[in-house]
Amino acid sequence: MAVSALPAPIEQGRKEAIRDELNRVLASREFRASQRCRDFLSYVVDAVLEGHCDTLKERTIGIDVFARAVAYDPSDDATVRVKAGEVRKRLALYYAGPEGANDPITIELPLGTYVPTFHDRVNPGNHNSAAPLQMRDSGVELSAHQQDAVETVDAGELTTLQPRRSWWGRKWKVALLALSILVGGVVGIPIYSHYRAPGIALIFGQFWAPVFQSNAAALLCVTPVPVYSLQYDATPKVEPRAKDFVVVRNQFVAIGDLDAESRIAAALDRAKQPIHIRIGDIPFEELRNSPAILVGYSYSRWKKIANGLRFSIDLDRKPSYAVLDNGVPTEWHIATYPDDPNLEEDYGIITRVFDRDTGQMLVEIAGISHYGTQGAAEVLTNPVLLAQALHNAPTNWPKKNLQIVLHVKVIAGTPTAPNIVSTYFW
Numbered sequence: 001m002a003v004s005a006l007p008a009p010i011e012q013g014r015k016e017a018i019r020d021e022l023n024r025v026l027a028s029r030e031f032r033a034s035q036r037c038r039d040f041l042s043y044v045v046d047a048v049l050e051g052h053c054d055t056l057k058e059r060t061i062g063i064d065v066f067a068r069a070v071a072y073d074p075s076d077d078a079t080v081r082v083k084a085g086e087v088r089k090r091l092a093l094y095y096a097g098p099e100g101a102n103d104p105i106t107i108e109l110p111l112g113t114y115v116p117t118f119h120d121r122v123n124p125g126n127h128n129s130a131a132p133l134q135m136r137d138s139g140v141e142l143s144a145h146q147q148d149a150v151e152t153v154d155a156g157e158l159t160t161l162q163p164r165r166s167w168w169g170r171k172w173k174v175a176l177l178a179l180s181i182l183v184g185g186v187v188g189i190p191i192y193s194h195y196r197a198p199g200i201a202l203i204f205g206q207f208w209a210p211v212f213q214s215n216a217a218a219l220l221c222v223t224p225v226p227v228y229s230l231q232y233d234a235t236p237k238v239e240p241r242a243k244d245f246v247v248v249r250n251q252f253v254a255i256g257d258l259d260a261e262s263r264i265a266a267a268l269d270r271a272k273q274p275i276h277i278r279i280g281d282i283p284f285e286e287l288r289n290s291p292a293i294l295v296g297y298s299y300s301r302w303k304k305i306a307n308g309l310r311f312s313i314d315l316d317r318k319p320s321y322a323v324l325d326n327g328v329p330t331e332w333h334i335a336t337y338p339d340d341p342n343l344e345e346d347y348g349i350i351t352r353v354f355d356r357d358t359g360q361m362l363v364e365i366a367g368i369s370h371y372g373t374q375g376a377a378e379v380l381t382n383p384v385l386l387a388q389a390l391h392n393a394p395t396n397w398p399k400k401n402l403q404i405v406l407h408v409k410v411i412a413g414t415p416t417a418p419n420i421v422s423t424y425f426w
Contacts, residue, residue, distance in 0.1 A: 015049050018118050021105040028099045030090040037087050039065050044116050045107065056114040078411050084114060085416075203390055204383035206398040207352070208271070210361035216290040217274035221282050222261045223296050227252045253279060256370025257296035260377030264293055267381040291361040296373050310424050311349050311403045313368055321368050323347050323405055332405060332421060338369035343410050348372025348418070350379060350389075350404040367408075375408040375418035389420045400425045 010018070022045050025031060026038050043065050047056050058080045062068040066079055074080060088109050094100040106119045211218050228245040261277070268275050282292060312324045315338065322333030332347045334340075348367035355362045365376035379385045389404045390397060405422040408415040 009051055010049060017105060018045065018049060018107075021103060021107060021118075024103060025091070025094055025100070025107060028094050030094045030097075030099075034086070034090070036066070036083060037090055040083050040087055041091075041107070041109075041116075044109070044114055048116055053115050058114070061114060080114075082412050082414060084109060200383045200387045203387045207380075207386060207390070208268075209398060210354075211268070211273060211291045212271065214291050214360075217276050218268065219278060219282055219286060219290050219292040220261060220265055220268070220275045221278040221280070221292065221294055222253055222257045223294070224280060225252050225254050225257070225296070254296060254370040254373075256367075256374045260365060260370075260373045261295045263374075263377040263381045264295070287355065287360060287362065289360070291363075293363040294365070295377070296366050296370065309351060309353070309403060310426075311351075311405055311422070313347075313349060313366055315368070323349065323368070332407065334368050340369075341413075343369055343371065345407065345409050346371035346375070346415065347421075348376040348406050348408070350376045350406070351402075353401040371408055371410050371415040372406070374415050375406050376404075378415075379404065379406060379418055379420075385418065389423060392423065394425055397425055402426075 022042065026042065031038050031041070040061070043061065044056055047053060058074040059072060062072045062074060062077065062080045063070065066083075068077065068079075088111070091107060091109060095103070095106055100106075104121055106121060108117050108119065110117060205212070226247050228247055230240055230245055265275060265277060276290075282294070286292075310326055312327075314322055314324050314329065321338055322329045324330065334343060334346060336343060338346075346367050346369045348365065349372075351362075351364040353362050354360070363380070365373055365380065367373040367376060379389055389406075390402075393402070394400070403424045404420060406418040407421050408418050410416070
């Protein structure tokens, strides 16, 4: 990343105000848990305040902040790029949340540069109460609590919504720009100019409306991953045989699947939607009474849910681990095996069906590996990404079954923002 133009020198009083803002950001919930993000943000902000913007290059940051060797080559190590994307996300979350909503100054790290910018807010802290949000076509009404779960609102389109904070109404462009940084991460998805109609919040609410309307708590379940264990201690002199391994079921869960479950749980909790979190298979009789969200269910007996649908994941046809289209392998496959620590990409599927047998809405998210599952959860909990996935949907899609196929790149063990590759409605 290169700096195209250096900012003008900053006067002393302005510097002090910016340093106060930096301290507020670093002490926030979004930054307290990540020392590396704190170090990164402090370094780049201090460089600008001290007039050293010309030093904010990827290689310099890698050496000074992340203790890389002098011979460090950014083309071989994406640490700085990945961490910059994470800092952008954390800044967007901070200013979209209650801790940063009233700050007089905002710190931004624009895409394409490591030079932060600083902006004054006008009249922060003016609050208004929220009126119920009427859902177009579906007749669904979201409570104020459920509106809080929707993290982005396009005030130009949501004429029926009176925002909780008048700052959002006056500054919707800033809000969408922040969310474009949040979603774009290290790859920079251009969403600001593409998703103004229909209202992003409406699409998010319509997808989850059957859960919000249900009288029963939603079941949110992650499936255990089968692990093969050697029955004895291996030695160099004895080569294990296949029969020496036993499958261990219902004891291990993929970290990525748990991350996906926690994302969805947090989104539903913000909507004050009651949920029951489960690990393991859900008995069929429970699915009769509640909407369910199944996370990572490619490995379980419930994979039969997807087998009769257009898109499914094939983990049996080695060495090709792929998304199937009506049972036929597609170009959407990974080059190695799902547990490869050097995996560079993954695919996932979001399925939302109104089950004929239970009459309840069933959502299943699963990737070829856990990275795809994480990407699917990000789509379901990020209104902008969900709007991107459904922007070509038929007008009556809220009442239809649907599937979304997505792709994520994996950088240094972290999935990037998902890219939608196909959708299907019936």
